Amino acid sequence: xxxxxxxxxxIAAFIVGLLSGSFALAPLLSANQGLTYAYPEDSSWRTExxxxxxxxxxxxxxxECALRFMELYNTTxxxxxxxxxxxxxxxxxxxxxxxxxxxxxxKQGELDKAxxxxxxxxxxxxxxxxIAIIVHPSVTQNLNGPLNLTLEEIGxxxxxxxxxxxxxxxxxxxxxxxxxxxxxxxxxxATFEEFCMEPYGLxxxxxxxxxxxxxxxxxxxxxxxxxxxxxGLGFLSGNVEAVCVAVESGGPFYAPTYENVKExxxxxSRYLYMxxxxxxxxxxxxxxxxxxxxxxxxxxxxxRCGYIAIYPKE
Amino acid sequence: xxxxxxxxxxxxxxxxxxxxxxxxxxxxILFLIIIFVLKEGFPAFIRLGFSSFLLGRRWAPYYEDFGxxxxxxxxxxxxxxxxxxxxxxxxxxxxxxxxxxxxWLSDMIKPVIELLASIPSIIYGxxxxxxxxxxxxxxxxxxxxxxxxxxxxxLSIMTLPTIVSISSEVIASVPKEYRKASLALGAxxxxxxxxxxxxxxxxxxxxxxxxxxxxxxxxxxxxxxxCGCVPQxxxxxxxxxxxxxxxxxxxxxxxxxxxxxSLHYHVLFGLGVILLAITFIVNMIADFFIKKxxxxxxx
Numbered sequence: 168x169x170x171x172x173x174x175x176x177x178i179a180a181f182i183v184g185l186l187s188g189s190f191a192l193a194p195l196l197s198a199n200q201g202l203t204y205a206y207p208e209d210s211s212w213r214t215e216x217x218x219x220x221x222x223x224x225x226x227x228x229x230x231e232c233a234l235r236f237m238e239l240y241n242t243t244x245x246x247x248x249x250x251x252x253x254x255x256x257x258x259x260x261x262x263x264x265x266x267x268x269x270x271x272x273x274k275q276g277e278l279d280k281a282x283x284x285x286x287x288x289x290x291x292x293x294x295x296x297x298i299a300i301i302v303h304p305s306v307t308q309n310l311n312g313p314l315n316l317t318l319e320e321i322g323x324x325x326x327x328x329x330x331x332x333x334x335x336x337x338x339x340x341x342x343x344x345x346x347x348x349x350x351x352x353x354x355x356x357a358t359f360e361e362f363c364m365e366p367y368g369l370x371x372x373x374x375x376x377x378x379x380x381x382x383x384x385x386x387x388x389x390x391x392x393x394x395x396x397x398x399g400l401g402f403l404s405g406n407v408e409a410v411c412v413a414v415e416s417g418g419p420f421y422a423p424t425y426e427n428v429k430e431x432x433x434x435x436s437r438y439l440y441m442x443x444x445x446x447x448x449x450x451x452x453x454x455x456x457x458x459x460x461x462x463x464x465x466x467x468x469x470x471r472c473g474y475i476a477i478y479p480k481e
Numbered sequence: 482x483x484x485x486x487x488x489x490x491x492x493x494x495x496x497x498x499x500x501x502x503x504x505x506x507x508x509x510i511l512f513l514i515i516i517f518v519l520k521e522g523f524p525a526f527i528r529l530g531f532s533s534f535l536l537g538r539r540w541a542p543y544y545e546d547f548g549x550x551x552x553x554x555x556x557x558x559x560x561x562x563x564x565x566x567x568x569x570x571x572x573x574x575x576x577x578x579x580x581x582x583x584x585w586l587s588d589m590i591k592p593v594i595e596l597l598a599s600i601p602s603i604i605y606g607x608x609x610x611x612x613x614x615x616x617x618x619x620x621x622x623x624x625x626x627x628x629x630x631x632x633x634x635x636l637s638i639m640t641l642p643t644i645v646s647i648s649s650e651v652i653a654s655v656p657k658e659y660r661k662a663s664l665a666l667g668a669x670x671x672x673x674x675x676x677x678x679x680x681x682x683x684x685x686x687x688x689x690x691x692x693x694x695x696x697x698x699x700x701x702x703x704x705x706x707x708c709g710c711v712p713q714x715x716x717x718x719x720x721x722x723x724x725x726x727x728x729x730x731x732x733x734x735x736x737x738x739x740x741x742x743s744l745h746y747h748v749l750f751g752l753g754v755i756l757l758a759i760t761f762i763v764n765m766i767a768d769f770f771i772k773k774x775x776x777x778x779x780x
Contacts, residue, residue, distance in 0.1 A: 280742065280743075345625055350735055351542040351745070371543070373712060373713050375711065376710050376724055378710065379734050390626065
């Protein structure tokens with residue numbers, strides 16, 4: 168027996184070990200079944216595999232739900248990827264994924280492309296997210312309470328109409344405002360522009376620094392004194408101050424809290440979607456998975472990720 | 482001539498056939514990639530117009546404004562900054578290693594410097610983002626740490642191994658006779674290095690700088706993390722204390738979310754074409770210098 172012989176034996180032993188290991192685990196995993204409502208045993212969706220791609224905002228929900236779903240039905244396979252709402256739409260239209268996740272509605276260009284390819288985009292609402300405007304603590308250091316801004320004031324800050332904080336409000340530091348924005352395809356950016364920039368005919372100034380994700384946004388604002396940025400509510404934490412927002416000057420100003428977004432009084436909020444090509448075939452894995460996300464258990468995951476559930480959790 | 486041609490066509494054995502097939506695969510792949518990038522990038526140049534794409538001053542993809550000049554300028558600014566740091570450092574390290582240091586010391590230093598080349602670029606990015614940027618902000622008392630200078634400093638560390646290892650090899654390969662002849666004429670060690678060894682090794686050293694330039698201009702992740710991603714031309718234009726944006730960073734930032742087949746998609750490939758053109762030209766020049774090296778000096 169030469170070197171190759173030894174190697175073959177080793178590989179064979181490894182494979183046998185793996186197989187026996189997975190057989191031993193199988194009863195443990197299937198024991199979890201039946202915790203939620205059970206589906207008929209004979210359906211073919213149990214062996215299907217799907218790919219979910221899109222928004223980084225929806226990513227935590229999608230991956231947590233996929234993990235739980237695969238724990239319950241261990242023969243299914245769900246791959247979840249981020250990349251942004253734009254990527255989700257384009258991959259769904261290109262037939263590269265089964266479900267796109269999105270934090271915005273499709274743009275006109277994407278609708279045109281879908282029509283051209285014969286794809287019907289069906290949007291399934293799965294949760295609500297708020298966008299928090301965040302500033303570095305150095306901005307609010309001289310204020311007694313939180314910083315109150317109207318949507319228009321926020322727009323003017325991002326457009327560069329105000330270049331120093333002291334121009335926005337008396338009592339704010341006499342320092343230059345540093346602006347962070349998200350990259351062009353971001354759903355968070357689209358919603359922000361829809362509420363704060365477009366209604367007032369404003370455009371983000373050239374001097375704004377682009378960051379590629381929600382965590383990067385939080386980190387950038389945290390690290391940079393006198394800076395401002397925006398972030399999905401689920402990512403709001405750490406050493407940043409959230410701005411209280413009002414539609415019109417004079418108030419009322421609302422803080423970006425779950426309660427305020429849920430009641431619909433906080434102005435900067437949006438639906439999060441899972442998007443499919445046509446209405447998913449009943450009994451397919453795509454259908455089952457979206458059902459699961461809307462189910463009480465899925466909606467509890469939504470809340471745990473820091474978003475607002477829209478279906479009953481009981 | 483005839484026998485040579487025959488030799489080209491007749492393979493000696495199966496191994497030779499296999500090897501030549503495998504070798505041609507990599508060349509074919511290279512050409513396919515270039516053709517693909519050109520094909521996808523070309524519509525951007527046509528639809529925007531060559532000069533308004535290349536020289537346009539505003540890069541704002543969200544508002545469909547695609548002027549690549551701030552990106553091009555940012556890339557060049559960062560790369561020249563990095564070379565300004567890494568060239569004096571790298572070349573003097575190479576001279577020290579090849580001429581002055583005892584063998585045991587250069588045997589210790591060389592692997593360490595080569596190790597720098599094997600560190601993944603994201604690690605450099607992390608280092609720049611979490612350590613260098615805050616320190617620069619604090620030390621220079623500027624409002625934001627992610628500026629052109631930070632990117633240049635990170636890149637200079639990344640390009641150092643290329644310059645040091647190639648340059649020291651080239652300097653070491655200058656024939657001993659050159660040195661002996663110079664010393665025999667009564668020149669000191671430094672005079673020999675300055676007037677005999679370095680001129681002989683000059684083409685090789687320049688080639689190493691150009692290769693470092695190519696590496697720096699193509700570097701993506703680390704630059705994306707520390708350059709600040711502001712598509713502006715600093716005022717004044719040589720101000721290294723302002724954030725900039727780079728060609729590679731813009732592609733990486735937007736590629737994930739661009740809708741396929743849109744103008745923006747083609748524009749990103751157009752940036753790729755510009756990048757490809759820069760590295761291609763620089764590598765050609767490097768090749769020219771490598772060929773120019775005097776007899777006996779190996780690169």
